[in-house]
Amino acid sequence: MSFKSDLKYSDITPKAAWLNRRQLFAGAAGLAAGAALPAVPALAAGRYSTDETPNTFEEISSYNNFYEFGTGKGDPAANAHRLTVDPWSVQIDGMVDRPGSYDLGDILAKMNIEERIYRFRCVEAWSMVVPWNGFELNQLLNMAGVQSGAKYVAFETLVRPEEMVGQNSRFIDWPYVEGLRLDEAMHPLTLMATGLYGEDLPKQNGAPLRLVVPWKYGFKSIKSIVRVTLTDTQPPTTWNILQPREYGFYSNVNPTVDHPRWSQATERKIGGGLFAKRQDTLMFNGYEDEVASLYTGMDLAANF
């Protein structure tokens, strides 16, 4: 794949519309507190963004997997409006120098928010291209101070069945949990998304804070995160707990390693219409140059 460096979605959109309200507010709050921050979040060069055409806001926010709101693709968009996302805090604990409960506004005031147009590939063999706004996870981890000896990062989604109607069904042992190896978590492609198309992240997409790991199947990209834990042991992950033979810890996009029940060689890009041709799935979802070195010497079929 190629990465464009010249034109970004933000270049063709008025900046005021592009920056999301929460991020602007967070920047202003940081300044008021005397922090050395730019007045608006810096807009980084698009070196990690794809030049493929993004899916529409409507497509990205109406075809979702977010089982806390139901198992149908339209359930999250129909039900997620009940979720309260402000105030929001994130517990950061385990092997960190500065554990604690961090208010999201305080976090955002310290983060460099940028736009990343990423390919997104679900394990169910559909894909999208998504213009996220967010910050690199490594910034958050550095803020908390990762201790030597930490090897993994574990993530947890909110549990609030009164607002998350799907949590009244027990087929998942809530909370939804996910994890990354520390080097994967520190990789500059690994994003904590807070926005979409310059707007606040829609609730069905994981507001107010969700992980995006573009070279892994979408289920690794855990939504509505309330806890981040540094640990020295590989953390349990929801889909691996549910179906260990079908979903591994790594879940790197790999067209040569099929799911036990379907091929992963091709994918259906959402929005192409009923008769659109399937497209080839790319190794590491097209991010091979950036991330292959993380897995040197590893058997990717055994570590699926």
Ligand code: MTE
């Ligand atoms: N996170 C939580 N908490 N609950 C979920 O059900 N679904 C995952 C992932 N993150 C899920 C989740 C799956 S299977 C996918 S494909 C992506 O979210 C979908 O993200 P999207 O709806 O923004 O496209």
